[in-house]
Every structure is written in structure tokens, then in C-alpha cells.
Amino acid sequence: MIVSPIRQAPLGEQLLVQLRALIVRAELTAGTHLVEGWIAERFGVSRGPVRDALRQLELEGLVETRRRGVYVRGLSDTDLAELYALRGALESLAVRESMARLPGGDWSVLHTALDRMWAAADAGDSAAFAAADLDFHSGFYAIGGNRRLAATWATHRELFAAMLDVTNATDRDLRPIAHDHAALAEVVQAGEVEPALAALAEHLDGSLARMRSALTSRPDVAPAS
Template sequence: MANAPAFVINRDALGSQVAAALREAIAAGQYARGERLIEAELAEAYGVSRGPIRDAFRILQLEGLVESQQRGVTVIGIDQDAISELYSLRGALEGLAVRLAVRRGPQEGFSELRRYVDGMQAAADVNDAAAFAQADIAFHNAICLLSGHKRLTDVWQQYEAVMMTLLRLTISLDQNLHASTDKHRKLLNLIEAGDPDPAEAELAIHLDGSRERMVKVWERALQRHRGTPA
């Protein structure tokens, strides 16, 4: 079994925290597809009882990252097809969200979007990738909320944890945080301008770049498993 990632587990919501640790390890390719996850080993690695491990398995199974088989829980993982599916889903959800948000007209939430972009700028200035990722996912989450479409928001939030994990991994790929901030600010300006077509088109370009970076993360993980230079 791959070495468990360094991750501090607090006492609150242990199952969710273990799920977050395993989710990132799986997305980063630290576990191979088909690899069995052993409750006892993970409980010891994370310093928890088996209950939170089972809770984490249930969360990850709903997200499609692991599956329960007769011989135990095994990793499905994230491959190139899964990356394409996740980003095409994200594009469909956010594309509609942008159109609806723009059509609803200027809202107080638009100033919230600007605060998140300013947060990205501040994080980029000190090269704080973690803070940047938090502001980035909050920006996209806010767009979905501003759409006023409850079911769209429900689906987005179902996959938000996976999207956040992928975002952190793509930011780790030598990404220029200032350039990414500029792209978010451009998207925000188009949203505020009130024309949904260019705003949706800019979002599509934005997400396609993110998808390409995630594919590179996956390819590097695959190369590590094969023992070839990244």
C-alpha cells in the first residue's frame, strides 16, 4: 500500500477529514487503480478508530473514487476519462450558472465575487497556494449560488470537495498565481458587464486550461507508478 500522506487529523468530523486526506492521495495518484484500502492500516496511519475510516469510505464511494467489492474497498481513482467527465460536468454547471447570474442582473453577490478575486491577488502576492485555492473555489461556488438555481447548486456542492482537491493539485503544477488571478478578474468583469455570452465563453477557456493542468498531474502520477522520469 502507498505511504499515507502527511495530514493532521482533528477530533471533529473525523470521517470527513480522513476522506479529505484519502481524496487528495487518490487524486494525486498515490494509490493505484484497483489497490485495496485496508481499514486497520489506515486507522493506524491516521490515528483514528475504524469508524471514521468506514465513514470516509462511504463519502469517497459516493464521489466515485472507491468501490466496495467482496474482497473489500478498492480504489477506482481518477484517470483521464474521469478528469474529462468532471470538468465537462463542471463546465455544464458553471456555464449555466454564469448565464443565470448575469441575467438576474447586478447583485450584492457580485461584490462578494470581487472580494474573492482580491483574496486571490493577496494570496498570489505572497505565493500562498493554499489561500489562493480557498479563494478560487469560493469564487466558483459563489457563481453557482448567484444563479438562484437550487438544484444546480446542490449538484455543484456534491462535487465541490473533489473539485477543490483537483484545484489544489493543479495549482501545485508550477502555476502562475498572478496570471490566474488576472483570468478570474477578466471573468468577473465580463459577468459584471451583463452579457452572458462572452462571460460563458471566458469560463469555458478558464476551465479547459484547468483540465489540461489536471491531466498533466495525472500523467506525472502515472509515470511515477511506472518508474519513468516525470
């Protein structure tokens, strides 16, 4: 497992990003005992940021508190199915509400994200591609203008970002995925609700399948206790 000291503020947020990624990539496997002192020493932070990070990871369902401390739960296939079912429900509503803005609405957020995706795909930059991918999907929430719906998506976005980092890193050619996003944007902007929702469902099913495939090749590591 490769880790690096954290020196940028806010420390809790930086630590959270690293721990979340390690769990999603299964470099911290299910059953690993997350000892506050070990984490603080390994990442070069105090115990306060550690507690904050573990609290958020528990809200995300990646860790759980037991009698003797906090342990990694990881991501099972059931977790993936639940997460994508939730995402599908949220994003379907976001797409419906964004389409209700047609023929108006500011759709530039989608096109800007697509431009970034194409550029990242051409450069082979999976991290930049993942960031643009999430911005693309978040664009539906922004266009629809439902603040509470957008806030609900925001509570899950960072977990999906970590998951996308895993799947995109395994894809040698990201251009087909960029093309899929462009096709989805085109169908949505065409204004027909049912075809748009069907295209979204197919798109998310593909994302789930790629995530499942990536997780089957995750390395196992010994628990750190």
C-alpha cells in the first residue's frame, strides 16, 4: 500500500480522500482494523482529522464501528447494486427536471464537461477524465435547478468519484466512454423523456458493469492493525 504524508489543509478532507480511495481500491480490505494512532502516524496528521474522516466514511458505508474500534466494510456487490440504484433514481429525476427546461436552460455545463473529457481521453489522463465525467453528470442537477436534489447527489458524489478513478484507470482507451456521454447528452437534449431515461439507464448499467469488472481484479492486502 502506497501512502504519502498530508500537508495541505484542511487535513481531515485530504485524509478522507486518501482513505476513501484506498478502501474503494481494496488496498485497505474488508475487516481491516483502522486504528486512529496508526492512521495518524502513517499519514502525518493528528487524531482529530482521523476521527473526522472515519466518521464520514461510516456515513458512506465504507467502514463500521464495532466494540473494539472501526473496521473497513469495503464495497460488496450488494453495495454497488444499491449505490447505482440510488444514483439511477436521483439522476433520472435530474434528467427529467433538466429536460423540463427545454428549449431553454443553460446546457453549456454539459458541453464544457464533454470538451474536457475528449481532451483527457486524447491525453490518456484518467484522473482528469473522471473529474470531467462527474461534472457532466452533475450538470443535469445544475440545469434542473432543484437545490435539494443537487444536495442529495453531492453527499454521494465523492464516493462515485473514487469509484470512477478505479474504472477509468483500467480503460486503455477512454474515447468510447466520452462518445457514450456525448450520445447521452444528445438524446436528453432531443427532448423525448422516455428515450432519454432509457439511454441514462443503459449508461449507468454500463458504468456498474465496468465497476464490477474492475473490482474482480482488486489486489488483497493484509489488514493493518
